[in-house]
Amino acid sequence: MNNVLVNIVGDQPISCILFTVNTFTVKIDHYIFVTTELMERKHKTQCIIDALGLPEGVYSRIEIPHDDPYQIARILSDSGLLQRASHCLVNITSGTKVMAAAIYAFFTQLSFSSRSEVFYKPINDNQFHKIFPFQQENKNEISFRISLKMYLTSYGVSMLQLTNARSLVRTEAYTQQFYADFLSFEKAQHTHFIKQMGEIRRMYNNNRHRLSFIFMMDDAMQAAFQTIPYQPLQEGQLTLREMQYLIGGWLEEWAFAQIKRALELPEGAIACQVKIGRINALGEEVPNECDVLFMYNNTLYLVECKTGFGEVKRPFFEEAIYKLAVLRKEMGMRVEAVLLMLSSLSEKERKRQPYLNRASLHRIKLYDRAAIREEWPQWLQELRRD
Numbered sequence: 001m002n003n004v005l006v007n008i009v010g011d012q013p014i015s016c017i018l019f020t021v022n023t024f025t026v027k028i029d030h031y032i033f034v035t036t037e038l039m040e041r042k043h044k045t046q047c048i049i050d051a052l053g054l055p056e057g058v059y060s061r062i063e064i065p066h067d068d069p070y071q072i073a074r075i076l077s078d079s080g081l082l083q084r085a086s087h088c089l090v091n092i093t094s095g096t097k098v099m100a101a102a103i104y105a106f107f108t109q110l111s112f113s114s115r116s117e118v119f120y121k122p123i124n125d126n127q128f129h130k131i132f133p134f135q136q137e138n139k140n141e142i143s144f145r146i147s148l149k150m151y152l153t154s155y156g157v158s159m160l161q162l163t164n165a166r167s168l169v170r171t172e173a174y175t176q177q178f179y180a181d182f183l184s185f186e187k188a189q190h191t192h193f194i195k196q197m198g199e200i201r202r203m204y205n206n207n208r209h210r211l212s213f214i215f216m217m218d219d220a221m222q223a224a225f226q227t228i229p230y231q232p233l234q235e236g237q238l239t240l241r242e243m244q245y246l247i248g249g250w251l252e253e254w255a256f257a258q259i260k261r262a263l264e265l266p267e268g269a270i271a272c273q274v275k276i277g278r279i280n281a282l283g284e285e286v287p288n289e290c291d292v293l294f295m296y297n298n299t300l301y302l303v304e305c306k307t308g309f310g311e312v313k314r315p316f317f318e319e320a321i322y323k324l325a326v327l328r329k330e331m332g333m334r335v336e337a338v339l340l341m342l343s344s345l346s347e348k349e350r351k352r353q354p355y356l357n358r359a360s361l362h363r364i365k366l367y368d369r370a371a372i373r374e375e376w377p378q379w380l381q382e383l384r385r386d
Helices: 014-021 037-041 044-052 069-078 097-108 148-154 172-184 191-207 219-225 240-263 314-330 349-361 375-385
Strands: 003-008 030-035 059-063 087-091 116-120 127-132 139-141 157-163 214-216 237-239 270-279 285-296 299-306 335-341 364-367
Touching (some): 003 097, 014 044, 014 148, 059 069, 069 097, 087 097, 097 116, 148 270, 157 240, 172 240, 191 214, 191 219, 191 240, 237 240, 240 270, 240 285, 240 299, 240 375, 299 314, 314 335, 314 349, 314 364, 364 375
Parallel strands (some): 030 059, 299 335, 335 364
Antiparallel strands (some): 116 127, 157 270, 270 285, 285 299
């Protein structure tokens, strides 16, 4: 065996992914995952292997304790895989501090030091730092960009359903005009339209799990649609997907198109209306829904979209914040969250501030009806420059 690449497996798999796909000056002959009993119970190693698409025979696992440096050194010493390696590239970013320290000590000891290179990646840095042997030019830039599917797979999350650029309900230009019309509405002048939207929402929720459903519009609803304006794909009727579009899916499609164009994202880096599934401790798949997910510079972004008129209602706001906070916790340390709301937080600054403070507490960027016009495009531009 010649060149071996070694990763410590922990709860955060992205550094393992990036280290494995990184372009080194040597060809890797075998991949070793140093793991623990807990990580194996949580299927962390297998999720990394699945995300990378590694075939059988090119990788091995070495299981060590997470808190005993003497046992760690003994197990590594007894590993024939390491003893036969002529060159070892080692990533100590993940795992516990005891594991990282023990593995660093093992590969920098006299018998291994001449054939080992040890690397570490800071959380918010897109580089691997070579910490042994130390040299002045010790940073290895990461050029690889993780796809959305690869990222989610590494966390044991599957995409059960999604919408991409080829499967939007309406064209980007159509949705852009719908967005402009919606922002021009005044609640007091469109009470009939709001009532009809409530009826569509009720019908959609009652029939959303059916394979197909056609909603026939009455004269009152068709008259309300002339004020939007919205032209159904088939005159006088709405499909389930159109109903979803009208009650809020259009804002998700609008945000999807805005982000994709502003950041010039490839197809595999962004999706909207994503249904995801994750296996819980009981082995059951727990479903969830994300309005927009995208990857940018190897960071996952979650975008929650909420339509509405007038001032936002507190329970409505709290529900959206809670959902984003939970999803962030499940999907890694380097996750950014954004909440787009077409309701207004408040016209008075003292009433707006508690909402902004609550979002900031959870590291969620918040854009309401006033902020979405200017601050949201500015944020996308700033993100592009970073």
